[in-house]
Amino acid sequence: MKNIKTILFCCLFASFVSNNICAEGTSYSSVDADQSKLTLKENRFLTFNTIIRVNQIEVTRDKSVGEDERAWHTPERVIQFRDAIEKGFPGSKITWAFSWLALHDTTANYQKIRQLVVDYHHKYGDEITFIPGAYFANAYNSTEQVNMDLHEGLQRVSEIVGDSYRPNSIVAGFLSAKNQQYLAEKEGVHVCQGNIWSQYAIDNQDGDGAVSYPFYPSIEHFCKPAQGKEDFVDCVNLDGWTMDFLAARREGFAEGFNSRMGVGPIETLRAHGYDKGLQEMMHSTAIHFDDGFKRNGFAWVTNCWELSLDIDTKGLTKWLQEIRNRWPEVKFITQGEFGLLWRSEYKENNFDYRFYEKGSGIGGSDADKEIYWYMNKSFRLAILKDLNTQKEQIIDFTRYDVKAQEPKSGSTRNWTLFGDINQKQTRKQDAPISKNQLSEEQKALILKEGINLGF
Known part of the structure; x- marks a missing residue:
């Protein structure tokens, strides 16, 4: 009986230690243990x-x-x-x-x-x-x-x-x-x-x-x-x-x-x-x-x-x-x-992120606007919709399947990766366009990524 009690005590003590003390003497290993079961999806x-x-x-x-x-x-x-x-x-x-x-x-x-x-x-x-x-x-x-x-x-x-x-x-x-x-x-x-x-x-x-x-x-x-x-x-x-x-x-x-x-x-x-x-x-x-x-x-x-x-x-x-x-x-x-x-x-960039927002009406979050973002390995694409007129325009189309180059370190503050159209509208070519104004090449790339904009 004494040996059984001793064994039970040791098991309980070991369980306490494993749940409360990690190898570095910290007290959060039980949280880490839960996290080890975490997966990205559905969280x-x-x-x-x-x-x-x-x-x-x-x-x-x-x-x-x-x-x-x-x-x-x-x-x-x-x-x-x-x-x-x-x-x-x-x-x-x-x-x-x-x-x-x-x-x-x-x-x-x-x-x-x-x-x-x-x-x-x-x-x-x-x-x-x-x-x-x-x-x-x-x-x-x-x-x-x-x-x-x-x-x-x-x-x-x-x-x-x-x-x-x-x-x-x-x-x-x-x-x-x-x-x-x-x-x-x-x-x-x-x-x-x-x-x-x-x-x-x-x-x-x-x-x-x-x-x-x-x-x-x-x-x-x-x-x-x-x-x-x-x-x-x-x-x-x-x-x-x-x-x-x-x-x-x-x-x-x-x-x-x-x-x-x-x-x-x-x-x-x-x-x-x-x-x-x-x-x-x-x-x-x-x-x-x-x-x-x-x-x-x-x-x-x-x-x-x-x-x-x-x-x-x-x-x-x-x-x-x-x-x-x-x-x-x-x-x-x-x-x-x-x-x-x-x-x-993800072992490679096979992501396909999609986002939607209707404005909050606070600051620059226009209550009369909706925005859709599509982001994948090949490009990012943003469509802005005016809820008053129902007009939709493409405000960003940045292709990633083309060459890019960073500035030399220490030479400039501007490290932006400009695409065909950039949402900030700082260049003439950044003026918003309709979906039908996209080139055939641009449309083909968008369709290739499984995005149907109704061309």
Whole structure:
């Protein structure tokens, strides 16, 4: 009897340990065990990253532009921020990205912040990673310098976390195809937040032309999906934050609207106030979690909230609570984990993303407009419909089956991949056209991808 009791005790103890302690001494392995059963299809995913830096834009390791943000980066703000997320969505796992200076700053605040985030990694399973250049590395630095920053930045993250830790992803804002290729082949990192979908004429770098959901980039251009093995980069390229498609079709602040409006707090909570801002955040979320889920078989919403933002986190908590109430089955995992789930499902760019939106009536999300997006390996195509006139026009047709070329790193802010027609309408050829104005070659390519527009 004594031996049986001992055996039972050992089994129970082993079960407790396996469910509560992982190899690195953390307490989230039971969550990881559940996640190991996750599949991409038939699930809704939420990812969230935050940026911790010293200067607003760290152009190089020793040169910065914009505001010094030390005053906004305190241990107290870190605690308040993480508590706001846990309150809104218990059990969530987020991604923390440190800039070069934030990884190396020796002041008491940054030392404490780094320790707090390591504690969150052990407590919640949060991902800790590096952001080169604080968003715009390729606008200012050579390819070789960015590779060096990636290598040494990742090393520094491993040193800070310990236990041979290695992140699954990088946060970059924009990152060239050459640098993403380096990440995959030399650093073994296969997920990168490497494009900000539709960004043009805002902030310090432009990069319109990509697909808004995950894809493998071509070696030719980070906005172009790889066409085959010969130009394939094994790095899942992720968007930075989910945008309202109708707002995003504009150039910068055209017509007095912010083209980056979606789930981000600057363009919603700050610009439109708590109630309207939250309404727009939920509208942009529902585009994916409702209709988009039905069309694509899975759905993904992502957000970035810089720690330095002077925006009340009650809006963040409320947004997360609303998501849990409306879609209780949502999986809130790290950016790297989501990217690797996509990578396990897709071995090549055989995706076929389709999206539909009717405007919210807030900001640039026109209440009298509908937009349809088609995104695949060969092209992206957008059709805008005026609900008053019922007139439909093609506002974007960007082909990926043709050659592309990135600018030389450090030479320009404009890294946009322009197609036959671009949604921002910055060139004469970007004037919207009817479906019948497409060339026979364009029509054939669209039909080849199984899209019937009634030509």
